[in-house]
Amino acid sequence: MSVINPPSPSIRAVGQTRFDPWVIIAFLYPLSQLIVFELVGQLYLTDLLGLALLAFMAKSPDFIERLSQLKLLFALMGLWLASLIVTDLIRQTPPEDFLRGWAKIIFFGTQIAALWLFLPRRRAYLIAFAFGAAIAWGFGIPERFAGYEWKFGYDRAAAFSLIGVICLLAPRFPALRTASPILLGLLAFVVMFQNARSSFITIVLAAGICGAVIAVERWPALQRSIRAPLFGLLLIFGAVVAGLVSAGYGSLAGSGALGDDAKYKYDIQTAGNVPLLLGGRSESLISARAISDSPVIGHGSWAKDRRYVELYRSLRLRLGMPVHDNYFLTRELIPTHSYILGAWVEAGVIGAIFWLYVLCLPAVAVYRLLRRKERMLPLVVYLAMGLIWAIPFSPFGATERFIVAFQLVALFWVIRSPDTVAQYLPVQTGRNDPSAMLAR
Numbered sequence: 001m002s003v004i005n006p007p008s009p010s011i012r013a014v015g016q017t018r019f020d021p022w023v024i025i026a027f028l029y030p031l032s033q034l035i036v037f038e039l040v041g042q043l044y045l046t047d048l049l050g051l052a053l054l055a056f057m058a059k060s061p062d063f064i065e066r067l068s069q070l071k072l073l074f075a076l077m078g079l080w081l082a083s084l085i086v087t088d089l090i091r092q093t094p095p096e097d098f099l100r101g102w103a104k105i106i107f108f109g110t111q112i113a114a115l116w117l118f119l120p121r122r123r124a125y126l127i128a129f130a131f132g133a134a135i136a137w138g139f140g141i142p143e144r145f146a147g148y149e150w151k152f153g154y155d156r157a158a159a160f161s162l163i164g165v166i167c168l169l170a171p172r173f174p175a176l177r178t179a180s181p182i183l184l185g186l187l188a189f190v191v192m193f194q195n196a197r198s199s200f201i202t203i204v205l206a207a208g209i210c211g212a213v214i215a216v217e218r219w220p221a222l223q224r225s226i227r228a229p230l231f232g233l234l235l236i237f238g239a240v241v242a243g244l245v246s247a248g249y250g251s252l253a254g255s256g257a258l259g260d261d262a263k264y265k266y267d268i269q270t271a272g273n274v275p276l277l278l279g280g281r282s283e284s285l286i287s288a289r290a291i292s293d294s295p296v297i298g299h300g301s302w303a304k305d306r307r308y309v310e311l312y313r314s315l316r317l318r319l320g321m322p323v324h325d326n327y328f329l330t331r332e333l334i335p336t337h338s339y340i341l342g343a344w345v346e347a348g349v350i351g352a353i354f355w356l357y358v359l360c361l362p363a364v365a366v367y368r369l370l371r372r373k374e375r376m377l378p379l380v381v382y383l384a385m386g387l388i389w390a391i392p393f394s395p396f397g398a399t400e401r402f403i404v405a406f407q408l409v410a411l412f413w414v415i416r417s418p419d420t421v422a423q424y425l426p427v428q429t430g431r432n433d434p435s436a437m438l439a440r
Contacts, residue, residue: 026119026128029053030136030406033399043103046402050110057117066117069416073408074109076354080343081105083350084301091300101301101346104401111405119406120413123376127167129406130379134160140399150194156403159203162187163378170375180378181211195261197249202389204245205238206382213369213377223371231367281393282321283335286312290334290345298348304332339396339404358408359391365411372417380414383407 035045057063067074081102088098119125138157145152162183170177184207192200212234216223249258256263290299290308299305312335313328336342340359343351362384369377387407394400 020122020124022118022122023124023128026125027132030129030132030402033136033402034140042398044399044402046111046399047107050107050114053118054110054114057114060117063117067113070112070116070412073112073357073412076350076357077105077109080347080351080354081109083298084347087298087347088300090297093300093302097300097302097304104396108401108405111402112408115405115409116412119409123167126376126379126410126413127164130160130164130167133403133406134158134164136399148195150191151196151199155191155194155196155199155203158187158191159184159199159382163382166378167376177375177377178214181207181214184210184378184382192249192252193258195259197246198389198393200249201242201245202385203382205242205385206378208241209238209366209381209385210378213366213381216370217373226367226370228367231363231370235363281337282316282319283312283337284341285315286334287336287338287341287345291341294348295344296348298344298346298351299334301346303334303346305334306332308334337395338393339391339400341392342396355391359388361408361411361415362388365414368414368417374414376410376414380410383410387411 029049030046032045032049037043037045060066084101084105085098087093088101093101115129119129134157137153137160139153141149141153163180166176166180166183184203188200188203188207191203216226252258254263286308289311290303290305309328309331313323316323334345336345340352340355343355365380365384369380374380383406387404390396390400390404396404
């Protein structure tokens with residue numbers, strides 16, 4: 001198989017088809033996360049395929065040029081890794097821990113590089129990857145999450161499936177893209193009754209942003225006039241809406257309207273003198289303490305310190321929050337439940353700087369979407385909203401590095417593409433033009 005090249009526009013005209021084996025590869029790639037090896041922790045087949053894909057794509061004539069487009073991201077990631085290495089040397093972290101910590105960042109960077117060199121060359125690859133991810137998340141739920149399948153897999157499987165269908169059929173049925181806010185809203189309604197608050201909020205926000213972008217498209221003059229100050233006001237409005245959505249979900253859950261399980265979870269998370277959001281992510285209280293004790297160099301890979309575990313237990317008791325002794329008797333890791341706080345606790349402030357930079361990317365991508373007509377709107381917005389939630393509120397472990405790599409590649413694809421109205425057919429440029437590859 002030769003180095004991948006996008007098909008020429010003449011071949012991909014409306015009504016013509018051409019078999020592209022790379023679409024199959026894009027579909028199968030995320031499914032490989034279902035195969036796991038035990039080797040100094042868990043190693044996924046996707047990690048090995050990422051290395052192989054990167055080595056293959058290195059043959060592309062635009063290899064260096066394309067990777068240089070993400071040089072700031074990779075520079076910050078390199079500093080994050082260097083900070084973790086220095087921290088582990090200072091803290092004398094055991095080899096079994098620092099090897100996993102370093103490998104996590106290295107494999108994460110490999111996934112970003114490999115997918116960036118591959119997926120943005122055609123929209124079809126992004127769509128195929130989404131369908132593969134839907135199956136992977138639907139069938140890859142660990143046994144320990146039995147009873148919470150919608151929170152830990154079915155939610156993403158349903159979202160990727162729905163969005164994949166919308167993006168796939170949008171060229172032939174434009175009304176499907178126009179209806180995407182309604183379709184996402186219906187999915188959010190289903191998820192709401194499955195005790196999956198974070199997914200509900202993510203999908204609702206994605207539906208709202210898709211609706212706003214589609215509405216702006218109807219007024220080209222308004223679309224061209226949107227600038228940073230106005231967009232900043234829209235971001236503030238969006239944050240307020242997100243807070244109202246979260247509060248509304250809490251009220252419904254507390255009233256019992258979403259079922260007994262949701263009410264029980266709500267009662268547990270609001271049992272102490274803390275708001276709902278903090279009650280559900282109370283680990284951040286002790287993460288902040290660990291960060292304040294060592295803000296610059298961190299506590300090392302897979303940071304273990306029983307002192308913080310006991311402090312977390314005492315803090316929950318003082319706040320009137322429930323305490324499950326089995327958790328605290330077996331726990332050794334410093335409690336974190338956040339990409340950014342976890343990186344800061346382990347690697348120091350440089351890890352937090354990396355995730356702060358990443359946290360800005362969804363806003364930039366949405367800003368670019370407001371200024372163009374993009375067929376992949378629902379997918380990019382859903383990935384953006386998921387990243388905004390996960391960075392402060394989700395742990396960065398296991399298969400998260402694969403979904404985050406996909407999120408970043410999709411966001412950078414939009415950010416790096418021309419800031420013009422993108423039609424559903426390929427841009428009429430040469431087949432080896434990197435800008436054409438990014439626009440497809």
